[in-house]
Amino acid sequence: xxxxxxxxxxxxxxxxxxxxxxxxxxxxxxxxxxxxxxxxxxxxxxxxxxxxxxxxxxxxxxxxxxxxxxxxxxxxxxxxxxxxxxxxxxxxxxxxxxxxxxxxxxxxxxxxxxxxxxxxxxxxxxxxxxxxxxxxxxxxxxxxxxxxxxxxxxxxxxxxxxxxxxxxxxxx
Numbered sequence: 001x002x003x004x005x006x007x008x009x010x011x012x013x014x015x016x017x018x019x020x021x022x023x024x025x026x027x028x029x030x031x032x033x034x035x036x037x038x039x040x041x042x043x044x045x046x047x048x049x050x051x052x053x054x055x056x057x058x059x060x061x062x063x064x065x066x067x068x069x070x071x072x073x074x075x076x077x078x079x080x081x082x083x084x085x086x087x088x089x090x091x092x093x094x095x096x097x098x099x100x101x102x103x104x105x106x107x108x109x110x111x112x113x114x115x116x117x118x119x120x121x122x123x124x125x126x127x128x129x130x131x132x133x134x135x136x137x138x139x140x141x142x143x144x145x146x147x148x149x150x151x152x153x154x155x156x157x158x159x160x161x162x163x164x165x166x167x168x169x170x171x172x
Contacts, residue, residue, distance in 0.1 A: 024144055033081040038051065048152075052096060061098055064097050067147070086144050114130060116130070
């Protein structure tokens with residue numbers, strides 16, 4: 001999907017990571033949870049926090065602070081888990097993304113979106129779909145399908161297969 005595909009504007013769920021505003025497309029977002037018990041899975045990368053039980057389904061959870069190499073911070077009452085859908089080939093993988101706080105839903109019109117700059121970005125440019133411009137700040141709109149690397153998706157599938165869930169069944 002390109003920025004030009006969003007001619008009528010689109011809505012994004014905004015959230016904080018290390019005092020910076022990020023967002024996911026609301027169409028890729030299933031729900032937002034308060035911080036609940038996460039069961040660690042030994043042998044996974046440090047950003048893979050573990051799994052949670054979502055209405056009887058196992059959902060892997062990753063800490064976006066750790067995934068993006070940001071400094072660690074203790075969880076607070078505002079820490080949330082954003083449940084998102086990522087496409088992996090023909091499959092949909094459901095994953096929880098641990099964030100500092102959810103801000104809300106924001107609409108961006110086409111003229112408020114710009115592609116990320118080619119230089120000077122700390123994050124991998126593939127992870128960023130666009131930069132949303134507001135009167136006061138910028139919002140880094142993440143590409144959910146790219147935030148999960150092939151290794152993350154493979155690991156997520158392994159966790160779900162071990163738990164007896166298929167990726168498309170998780171969360172419902």
